Amino acid sequence: MQAHQQNKDFYWQQVREAAAYVKDGIGAAKAGIGIITGTGLSESMVDMEPAAQIPYDRIPHFPASTVRGHAGRLIFGQIHGRRVFVMQGRFHLYEGYSAPRVCFPVRLMQALGVENLIVTNAAGGLCTDFSAGDIMAISDHINLTGENPLVGPNNEDWGIRFPDMSAVYDAGLMDRAMQAAQKSGIHLHKGVYAGLKGPSLETPAELRFLRQIGADAVGLSTVMEVIAAAHARMRICGFSMITNIADPDHPEPATLEAIIQTAQKSAPVLGELLSGIVKEV
Numbered sequence: 001m002q003a004h005q006q007n008k009d010f011y012w013q014q015v016r017e018a019a020a021y022v023k024d025g026i027g028a029a030k031a032g033i034g035i036i037t038g039t040g041l042s043e044s045m046v047d048m049e050p051a052a053q054i055p056y057d058r059i060p061h062f063p064a065s066t067v068r069g070h071a072g073r074l075i076f077g078q079i080h081g082r083r084v085f086v087m088q089g090r091f092h093l094y095e096g097y098s099a100p101r102v103c104f105p106v107r108l109m110q111a112l113g114v115e116n117l118i119v120t121n122a123a124g125g126l127c128t129d130f131s132a133g134d135i136m137a138i139s140d141h142i143n144l145t146g147e148n149p150l151v152g153p154n155n156e157d158w159g160i161r162f163p164d165m166s167a168v169y170d171a172g173l174m175d176r177a178m179q180a181a182q183k184s185g186i187h188l189h190k191g192v193y194a195g196l197k198g199p200s201l202e203t204p205a206e207l208r209f210l211r212q213i214g215a216d217a218v219g220l221s222t223v224m225e226v227i228a229a230a231h232a233r234m235r236i237c238g239f240s241m242i243t244n245i246a247d248p249d250h251p252e253p254a255t256l257e258a259i260i261q262t263a264q265k266s267a268p269v270l271g272e273l274l275s276g277i278v279k280e281v
């Protein structure tokens with residue numbers, strides 16, 4: 001057997017073992033909805049009634065969160081009577097994890113039967129209409145990481161070789177998000193998220209380039225997970241919390257502290273929005 005095939009088999013075996021551990025911990029209950037929370041957004045799920053919490057470091061083969069602002073635990077519980085898995089904290093390419101490792105939580109959710117995925121992130125706003133603290137529903141993305149989690153042998157049991165990416169962010173979920181936002185009096189933008197590898201942030205010339213290619217927000221996460229989730233045929237929706245304005249004409253240093261602070265401040269608003277969507281899924 002080829003080494004890369006062996007690596008992939010090893011990966012899927014690890015996902016199955018992690019899923020078996022989680023199933024054991026939650027009494028084999030199922031959840032159709034998975035949520036991944038971004039930097040500083042771990043506490044956004046205000047309406048959640050947790051039934052079980054599992055720290056990431058107890059789940060076999062699970063990567064370890066190395067970034068501040070990421071809680072590092074899996075919560076199983078209910079929001080408005082709907083069962084959900086919430087991954088509080090994610091993994092990034094810039095931490096040195098490979099693309100498949102970054103997607104391990106998504107594959108775990110796939111193995112657990114999750115069919116709807118909601119992803120959130122902290123992002124820099126490129127659109128001149130945006131202000132810090134605003135929320136953008138992701139209508140599409142641009143993967144500028146130079147990586148793809150599907151590189152290598154394909155496991156047909158998990159998804160097809162060339163997954164369609166023409167409508168990754170589900171229009172129905174987007175409509176519900178817009179309705180939930182309206183009901184809660186939240187102004188929700190729509191836009192394109194550009195995913196970079198980082199960890200260095202963008203130069204003004206790079207910000208200008210990102211605007212020109214049609215990006216409205218920029219961040220260092222999400223695109224790998226969404227590609228894996230598309231491969232898994234999940235219905236996907238995503239939200240960017242605009243934590244800072246990335247303006248090439250008035251460049252300002254963005255610090256992790258400020259990003260986390262803004263994200264934490266606006267996290268309850270995002271939580272309200274997510275609750276509204278979960279209710280309707």
Ligand code: HPA
Binds near residue numbers: 201244259
């Ligand atoms: N750039 C990249 N990632 C980010 C930013 C940014 O300005 N803000 C929050 N995450």
